Every structure is written in structure tokens, then in C-alpha cells.
Amino acid sequence: MKWFLFLSVVLHAVSVSAHTLEIIDFRNKTVRLKAHPKRIVCLIESALSGIYMLNQGNRIVGVSKNVYQTDVYPYYAALDKRIKDKRLPAPGNWDSVSVEGILALQPDLVIMWAQQTEAIEAIENAGIPVLGVFMDSIEDVFLEIKIFGILTNSKKRSNEIIAYTQHEISSVTERIKSIDKGKNPSVYYVWAQSLLNTSCKGSVADDLIAMAGGKNICTETKEHIVITMERLISANPEVIIMWHNERLDPRDLMLNKQLRNIKAIRNKRVYELPEVFHCDLWTLKFQYALKLMAAWLHPELLCDLGSKRELDKMFQMLYNKTF
Secondary structure, eight states, X not given: OGGGTHHHHGGGGXXXXXXXEXXXXXXXXXXXXXXXXXXXXXXXXXXXXXXXXXXXXXXXXXXXXXXXXSTTHHHHHHHOHHHHTTOSOOOBOSSOBOHHHHHHTOOXXXXXXXXXXXXXXXXXXXXOOXXXXXXXXXXXHHHHHHHHHHHTTXXXXXXXXXXXHHHHHHHHXXXXXXXXXXXXXXXXXXXXXXXXXXXXXXXXXXXXXXXXXXXXXXXXXXXXXXXXXXXXXXXXXXEEEEOOOSXXXXXXXXXXXXXXXXXXXXXXXXXXXXXXXXXXXXXXXXHHXXXXXXXHHOHHHHTTTTOHHHHHHHHHHHHSSOO
């Protein structure tokens, strides 16, 4: 399956010599470091999560503003007392970056979204290596944690949690195999921006829908797209799955008169993923989202997968603690 192909390609991304560490990042650019970084500024919350999974939080000297501004804060506060006490600086996030704030922290590596090209250029011009990240598949999630394991000299741990995640995926997909593909329900995936924001082929959400035994109604190859209400109604999905949304929940969709004739609404098959820290699709925690989706799409076979026990088991394996 394509989400395991990373094992055969990840080795191209790394070169280690006695004097340098070289990584090919998601921009396909070679990032050179003199040694394993000891001072990392990580402006991507999901990437930060991966570093804590590797037990390498001591290398972090700067975090994304989102860590303090969203509902992930209590979890990171439990992982790092510096975050609990709000002592770790937050010089930016996916939306804005303080280059001066980053330089003041004297990092030996900055991790940020690859699309933040102007800020990346300014930081690199100051002589600081930047690892640019961009994800649009499950393969990318695995690749990122593999790269982080090499960067932080924790390859054994990265291999361990990757193997665990692979096993959990297989525990779902093996059960899905017994289902006639003709019975795979059609699915509409909703991002938090609005009811009409969705993901198509070439996205993590689409990977998960397929792995969970569903068929994405959005078939073009686009990671993120805004469709029309007419198209949504015409597609008539059997199941609607929502990304966690503080402004909209399944009940709101059920009461939307424009949607009343859609199968998912008529059969009350509208579901919302839990808070982001539980099932961030850009971390190995996507496995919990997969289990929930599979249970929603095929409750007759997989209703046990979305339990609190499954969540605690995952947290214990990935973070060595429950929350």
C-alpha cells in the first residue's frame, strides 16, 4: 500500500559524515548541519508533537504561537514545564513569523512550513539552517518522524513508534479487507473553515477515508478545495466527517435545511473528530482518526475502535503517558 512506500524512499533524504549532517527536506532542498541540533525553534505545532514523541523536547528553545493560543496548551504543559510556565518563546506560527525573534534565540535549526518562503530566506541568509515542511499524504507523516529521529539522534525511538503505528493501521485495514468494496460508503470530509471546505485526492484526509473503507466524493487531485452547495447536494454522501470545529457541530448540519435530503443527514451519519491533539492528521496520531473513521463507516464490524482505551493506549505509546 502506498502509505508504506516511504520505507523504500526515506534513505535518500539523509547523508551523515564525520563533519556534517545533511537532510533533504520537503522543498527537496539539502539542509546541512554541523551536528545534531541542540537548539531547535519549531514553528509547526504538529512537528513539535513529533519531537516530544521522540523524547527530545529538551532540544526545543522556541515554539509555535498556537501552542499557547489553542486547546493543545494543556497537553504540552503536561509534557514540558517550560511550556506550562509559558517560558518558551513563541516567535511565530504558520501565519506569521518574527525573524528577529527567531535569531535572538540563537537556534541551530528552525522547523517551519515550506510555503513561508520570505521568512525562510531571511533566516537562511542569517546563516541558520531551515527544515521546510509540507505534508499532503500519510507517507509524508512517516517521513517527517523518520527525519526527526535522525536529526535528534533518536532513530531507535522513531523506528519504534513508526512500527507501532504501522501495526495499528494494519489492525484496521486487515479487518476492512473483509468488507465488499461495493459496500464502502461515500464520504464527504469537512474542514473547519466552512461547510464547503474539503479535501480531495492527494491529501491526508483522502488517504484516511480510503484506509477506513470509504469513498471520497471529491475525486480530483487537490489537497484543499472549496466546492459549491449544489455539488455537495448532488454528490449525496452517505457519511459526513467533520474536522474538529468549535463553531459548527454535527447537530448544526442536521438542522441545515439545504442539506435535509442528503443521505448522511437523513440517516444521521454525521460525525466530528475530537480535539486536535487527539488525532492530528499530520502526526502519528492520525491512527486514532483512522480508527474513529473506520468505526463510523463500518460500525457493524469496527465499533470497538474509537474507545477511550484505544486513545489512552496510543498516548502511552507515543508520549509515555496518558492525559
